[in-house]
Amino acid sequence: MFYNVHIHTFKDEDVPRRFLPLGLVRILATKPGFRIVSKLLNNLNPFSDKDTFDRYVKFVKTGKKATQETIFLDCAQYYPKETRFVVLPMDMAYMGAGEVPRPYTKQLDELAAMARKHSRVIPFIHVDPRRDDYFELFQKYVDQHDFKGVKIYPPLGYFPYDDRLMPVYEVCEKKGLPVLAHCSPYNTVHYKGSKEEIQRLLLKSKSDKPLELYDRSKKEMCAQFTHPENWRLVLNRFPGLKVCLAHFGSEYYWDKFMTNPNAQNNWFYIIKDMIKEYDNLYTDISFTLHNQEFFSTLKVLLSDVTIKDRVLFGSDYYMVQTRTTERRFAIDLRAYLGEKYFDAIAKTNPERFLHNTSL
Numbered sequence: 001m002f003y004n005v006h007i008h009t010f011k012d013e014d015v016p017r018r019f020l021p022l023g024l025v026r027i028l029a030t031k032p033g034f035r036i037v038s039k040l041l042n043n044l045n046p047f048s049d050k051d052t053f054d055r056y057v058k059f060v061k062t063g064k065k066a067t068q069e070t071i072f073l074d075c076a077q078y079y080p081k082e083t084r085f086v087v088l089p090m091d092m093a094y095m096g097a098g099e100v101p102r103p104y105t106k107q108l109d110e111l112a113a114m115a116r117k118h119s120r121v122i123p124f125i126h127v128d129p130r131r132d133d134y135f136e137l138f139q140k141y142v143d144q145h146d147f148k149g150v151k152i153y154p155p156l157g158y159f160p161y162d163d164r165l166m167p168v169y170e171v172c173e174k175k176g177l178p179v180l181a182h183c184s185p186y187n188t189v190h191y192k193g194s195k196e197e198i199q200r201l202l203l204k205s206k207s208d209k210p211l212e213l214y215d216r217s218k219k220e221m222c223a224q225f226t227h228p229e230n231w232r233l234v235l236n237r238f239p240g241l242k243v244c245l246a247h248f249g250s251e252y253y254w255d256k257f258m259t260n261p262n263a264q265n266n267w268f269y270i271i272k273d274m275i276k277e278y279d280n281l282y283t284d285i286s287f288t289l290h291n292q293e294f295f296s297t298l299k300v301l302l303s304d305v306t307i308k309d310r311v312l313f314g315s316d317y318y319m320v321q322t323r324t325t326e327r328r329f330a331i332d333l334r335a336y337l338g339e340k341y342f343d344a345i346a347k348t349n350p351e352r353f354l355h356n357t358s359l
């Protein structure tokens, strides 16, 4: 049995207006808007080529499908029948990007129903500590709906070591529930409010590194929330807590590594080193490995026994549709790595990561 530990099935109604750049989410949501904008965009060509635009259209269309189940089944078709999928919901109400059309609990209830119907679905709950009843929600979906882990998304404007998250980690450590955290810099999904607000949120930092508060874009400022080193405070306090830092440092830092392997402060290196330091720290290859140029580097990395035991297979469906097809992950990567390595990252490691210790 294989696992894909990182997919999304949330719908357009779970996404606030300014989730994607250029207001794409709302504009593409209506038929006339869709037609006018595709014409406009093709003329203005803000993307490098027609393919990129087509992929964005596909991405927006996926979110518009009728149910999370339709989105899930679309992804699952590329994998062997018995494959199991960790589905990561998103609470985007506090990212300063406008109102989210449907309440977060509706998204969670739909996911819970889907998990009851399809045993291949492994539901996680995204915890944003700014939601008033985040802890009660976490307890409810774990206890009553059998949710299997927690998703953390710091670029939305909170630090992984936020005091309000400590009770959540405490329960996770006790019950053996894993935590999966977004961990890549400069992506388009981040806090969209004012720079002053981002500064205010960043000042909650407990890092001894100087903060970059000025002369930076919002994207760059928000990367500081999700720096892998921030997790040290959590990992030191909860040594039994299983944490996966998603995206293995990101496409950005893998690219950097290709051109300048010795550069400092490369998140890819930092995560690699931290894995050797912390026994319960994992990473996943979702999104990043859409780039086929990275396949050989990954394969060489997996010859290191410690790394081989801590890398998890995930694709980041359907976010990755903006770059490539699911087929690249489901089939091309498996064929390239061979069964021994693919078994490690898609079977043995996910089983250990997801295994619930106290039932």
Ligand SMILES: [Zn+2]
Pocket: 006, 008, 316, 319
């Ligand atoms: Zn993701």
